[in-house]
Amino acid sequence: MRSNKVLAGVLVLAVSVAVESVFLFGAVGSLRKGVDALVSEVSGKVNLPDLAESLKSGEGVQQVLRNMNASPEPEGTSEPSEPFLSEESTESSPDAANIVSDGKSQLDLQRYDAAFASFSRAADLGDAEGAFYKGYCEYYGYGTSLSYDAAYRDFDKSAQLGSKDGLVWKGVCLYSGEGVSKDYEASYYCFEIEAEHGNPVALNGLGNCYKHGYVVDADYGKMIDCYQRSADGGHVMGLVNLGACYYDGFGVPVDKAKAARLYQQAADMGSSLAQFYLAQSYYDGEGVERDLEKAKSLAEAAANNEHDPSASDDARAYLQSHSF
Template sequence: MSMKLLAGSLIAAALTLAWGSPGLAGPARPLLLAQASQSAEDIFWQSVQNSTDPAMFQAYLDQVANGTFKGVYKPLAEIKLRALGKTAAPATPAPETTAQDRTTPPPATEPATPPPTQTAQDAASSPDIEACDRAAAHAMDDQKPANLPGVTFDKLDTSAAITACLRATKLADAPSREFFQLGRSYDKAGNYKEAMVAYKAAMEKGHKRAIYNVATGLMKTQRGVKKDPAAALALMERAVDEKVMFALSGLGDYYRLGVGGRRNYPKAIDYYNQAIAAGDSQGYVGLAIMTYDGTGIPRNRNKACDLWQKGSSLGDSNAADYSKRYCRYR
């Protein structure tokens, strides 16, 4: 079957799964819950997203152009096409096998020498790894190469970063940070579903900061990611155990807001103070909010403004925003 026909078959199957078809035997059976929650576009994309054939992604873009699909994954499809090449190479037909071919044993030959296997050291020095690091390394990642400053979230070039990090994560023994960096890139691009997949892969491979990102991703329902407050709380506690920067203030936020359970203001205050002692500027932000509102602590707006200013002096943009908004006339 040609790739064009295969792509067409996948599209038809996706539409059937998403919308159902009465067929010749009467009304279609009710869809499974997992199927019903997905559109035809989601189903088709999931079936081709790991393909190495450009024709699959061109088929997706064709469906966007003719209005069948909304284009949710259009940027990713375009990135895939650029990474794989714009046109698919024509398939070489397999030689016809005769009865004699099937019965004649193959001639004895020397065994082929297997290609050298890639070691973890090889992967670490790969140009693809280096490209992903340059495009999306986190400044506070302890796995980041020491010679790179890292890229702030607002400065991420998502197209370049996703392309580079997709290649890097396909390498054998790719470092866990490459999956984390791919997650950051998808996150900035607004593709939260793929971001969570990448963050979880990084976490499973031992990347500590990814624990924090998965926890924050589960705090609220976003496109493609279902809210799970209990799991978010458990993961943030794990991030604290792993001494991930901002996890202490994050756990303070969870207890202040009641994420995954009831609000616990004494615990929130305790974690904010621990965060401040550890140099986490977000600890000042959370403690100042509670002090400004008088939540679980005596209300004192002057003290709250002092706390925000301390956080701002450490370069925290959130603290600076709060200080500018609420402390101009004190």
């Protein structure tokens, strides 16, 4: 490679004299083609017409030599800025899209090991949706050990690849401090972007911000609106949070029967927190007829639910402290 550069340099020096002579005798057309082909074959970098123009100012040879001796900058060596969310989503390759589709089918069938394997393959191919679902499995422990650290990394990766779901779940982690330090301001902006488009997870997160006054002023009316729209969109935590508001009369009149119905919907979707809340409703007979057998069954289901460690711990403590 180095010998080619040296040979090209020698040729350029010789060519420059020839070109200048040719300009003097007006025969540049035919000689230019032959020399251009020769130099281009050796160096791949010299364009003789441009060289001829630069020779008129006396700078052509030196400039060409500098260009030839300069080492090209390897592609991808400059560090890209870290986007909050890519302006354009990275399109999935057909192979990655098929792999993700298979993973989603396996997830629906609760074949979690197979689902996680598919999402991992797609993520390794640089697929935004694959990275998101891989993080989702890691967040809940589907087909892999529950790991908020790993989940956050994959949510962040998918967000940078252009996944809107990845951005929202990155916000979930930032809000709760799962896998990353809490950052309410950053989480708020993750939620705000997609709540405007009706994303139910983002709406629930935004409702939490309005509830506690994080980044924005506390506003219970907006809180309820966000939780309601999240619940209508089928998000399990939207259902749980809206139910809790009706149970406690927070931003709405107390309606424990409605709270129990919302908890039941979320419990049917596998929420351990909803199972625990509903167990308490049945134990106390609030919003539903008192039923200790159902209360115990729901509390045990919550305690054995591995996808929400905090709620499971609370349910186990509840079982130990109450008689059924």
